[in-house]
Amino acid sequence: MNKEQIIRDAHEFMETHVPSTRPKEGYLSHVLGVLDFALMLAKEYNADAFILEIAALLHDTGAYVGENHCEESAKIAQEWLAKYELPKPVHDKIIACILHHSTNSDISGKGSIEEQILRDADGLGFLKNNFIEFYDIQKKKHLPSEAKAVSVLKVKDMFAKVTTEKGISLGKPLLEKALEYFKSAS
Ligand SMILES: [Fe+2]
Secondary structure, three states, X not given: OOHHHXXXXXXXXXXXXXXXXXXXXXXXHXXXXXXXXXHHHHHHHOOOHHHHHXXXXXXXXXXXXXXXXXXXXXXXXXXXXXXXXXXXXXXXXXXXXXXXXXXXXXXXXXXXXXXXXXXXXXXXXXXXXXXXXXXXXXXXHOOHHHHHHHHHXXXXXXXXXXXXXXXXXHHHHHHXXXXXHHHHOX
């Protein structure tokens, strides 16, 4: 099977497997935002765009488990990838990207350039498309001041996990805009 077909299948799988805990619209905007940044950074750093496209599309499929969703997403991706018989290094890199895309990752060092890029893209995608949705969800769980504090912390954490030079330059204005939003948000 060619790569284009696998990518089309991955898009379809992502759209039909929205985690039960995530509103569909926000989930799609997040994943597609992450994909855009991942491909942009892949170009910048000569990284493998196929690995990043598949990893970006599947990175949050296990988000319904909450905290340890990287492991769950990696497990789902592994099962999904089995039918394609990709070369082992390609398969393993996709799984490593998904496994290490969160700030909760305990890997030492930054991993491959593809792993770094997916982590960056996840942070950037959140800062561009999802922090307001995150805040809205927090407001349902916490008192207003606490919801704001949790959201500001989350925004800062998502920026902190961006490590490539290009990612940081893309993320700075997004971080500023998000923090500006919280100054007057109610
Ligand atoms: Fe994500």
